[in-house]
Each structure stands twice: as C-alpha cells, then as structure tokens.
Amino acid sequence: xxxxxxxSGDEIRDIAVVRQVDGAWRAxxxxxxxxxxxxxxxxxxxxxxxxxxxxxxxxxxxAGDTARVxxxxxxxxxxxxxxxxxxxxxxxxxxxAIALDPESRPIVAWLEQVAPSRAQLRVRxxxxxxxxxxATTVASVxxxxxxxxxxxxxxxxxxxxAWTSPVPVPKIRVAAVPFR
Numbered sequence: 001x002x003x004x005x006x007x008s009g010d011e012i013r014d015i016a017v018v019r020q021v022d023g024a025w026r027a028x029x030x031x032x033x034x035x036x037x038x039x040x041x042x043x044x045x046x047x048x049x050x051x052x053x054x055x056x057x058x059x060x061x062x063a064g065d066t067a068r069v070x071x072x073x074x075x076x077x078x079x080x081x082x083x084x085x086x087x088x089x090x091x092x093x094x095x096x097a098i099a100l101d102p103e104s105r106p107i108v109a110w111l112e113q114v115a116p117s118r119a120q121l122r123v124r125x126x127x128x129x130x131x132x133x134x135a136t137t138v139a140s141v142x143x144x145x146x147x148x149x150x151x152x153x154x155x156x157x158x159x160x161x162a163w164t165s166p167v168p169v170p171k172i173r174v175a176a177v178p179f180r
Contacts, residue, residue, distance in 0.1 A: 001078050003048040003057055004020070011039045015046045015059045017078050023107070031083045033074050036063035043145065044094035048076075049106070053077045056106035058095025067092050069110045071126055081147055086104040086128045088112060091117055093143060097152035099159060101125060101179055109152045109161060111141060121150055123177060138175050142166055 006016035013036045016028040031046075044060035055074040055125060060067070069092045070084035093111040101107055106126050111119040112135075119141050125133040138161055141147050146166035153160050159177045164170060 001048065001050065001055065003046045004027070005042065005045055005059070011037050011044060012060075013038055015057060015079075017048075017055075017057070019078050029056050029079070029081075029153060031059070031081045032070065034061045034063040034070075036061045038062070047096045047098040047108075049098045049100050050078070051100050051104050052103040054100065055081075056098055056100060058096040058098040058106070058108045058110075060092060060096060062112070067094070069094055069096055069108065071098070071106050071108050071165045072108060073126075073128060075128075082130075085126050085132065087124045087132060087135075088128060089122070091136055095147070097150045097161070099152050099154040101154060102156075104128075106153070107154065107159060108176070109138070109150050109159075111143070111147065111150070113143055114140075115143075117143050119147070121161065123152070123161070125179075136177060138177055139163065139173065144145070146170070 015031040048061040055078040058071040069088040072081040072084040091113040097109040121138045122135045148164040150163040
C-alpha cells in the first residue's frame with residue numbers, strides 16, 4: 001500500500017491510496033474528497049499505519065481555507081475508508097504521525113500552533129466509532145519548518161515519539177507517553 005497526496009489537473013490535493021492485491025496494483029482510491037486546491041507543493045504529507053485489515057491514515061488539509069488534521073480508518077485493508085474524524089484543536093500546523101494502540105485504535109500526533117513561533121506536539125487517540133480522547137501535550141516545539149515531522153511508534157504499553165528541536169543547536173528529542 002502506498003498513501004500519498006494526489007494532484008489533479010485542477011490542482012486538487014486529496015490523499016490517495018494505491019494497493020497491491022494478489023500481485024496487481026489497483027487504481028488509486030481517495031481516502032476522502034477534501035478538495036484542497038493549492039497551486040504549490042504542500043510539505044505536509046499523510047501518515048499511514050496498518051495491522052491486519054485495519055488501516056489508518058492521518059493528514060493535514062487546508063481545504064476551504066480551514067486548517068485541519070484528519071484521520072480515517074479502513075477495516076477492509078484500505079479498499080474503502082470511513083468518514084474522517086478531525087483530531088486537531090483548532091490551529092494545526094499538521095506534520096502528522098500515526099500509530100495503532102494494542103486494540104488497533106489510531107493514535108495521531110501533530111503540531112498545534114499556540115503562539116506565532118511556538119507549537120505543541122500533541123497526541124490523541126480515536127476510537128473506531130469516531131470518539132476522540134483528550135489531547136495529550138508531549139512537548140513545546142518551534143513552529144518553524146526546521147522542527148520537521150514527528151515520528152511515532154506504539155510499544156507494548158506506550159508510545160515512543162521523536163522530534164527535532166532546531167534551536168539553539170539541532171537535536172533529536174525523544175519521549176515515551178503511556179497509553180491512556
């Protein structure tokens with residue numbers, strides 16, 4: 001499976017999935033028709049995680065001039081996705097990471113802007129019926145692009161997150177966050 005930000009001739013940048021089934025690549029399927037029209041190359045790409053037939057995709061969009069971080073789940077190996085759930089808190093920068101908890105529920109990490117040059121790295125779990133947990137703030141980070149995209153993996157009973165702290169000297173930061 002490959003998940004990417006597709007581009008139409010009209011500069012619509014929806015997230016698409018291409019799957020290999022029985023050795024053959026299938027036609028792309030949109031995760032959701034956001035309809036984000038942008039005549040540039042957004043640096044905010046999607047994140048995907050899978051376990052068995054459960055596939056979860058998280059992404060940033062600014063469709064309709066409203067910034068959002070969305071997550072959608074498929075329970076049929078990515079053939080179709082449920083309606084997305086908004087997971088941000090109102091002012092997302094995006095830069096998403098995703099993992100599955102032990103019950104295959106998606107947990108999404110993203111950057112939420114809190115001041116002109118500051119953001120918070122937050123995580124939130126979403127149940128398969130679309131209910132959102134409270135967001136957990138993992139760290140305060142620079143809002144600049146140099147902060148990069150956080151990375152996340154689920155371990156036995158916690159999440160392991162890594163992100164870049166670009167100032168004063170670039171460093172990789174790591175934190176373990178217990179499941180809640």
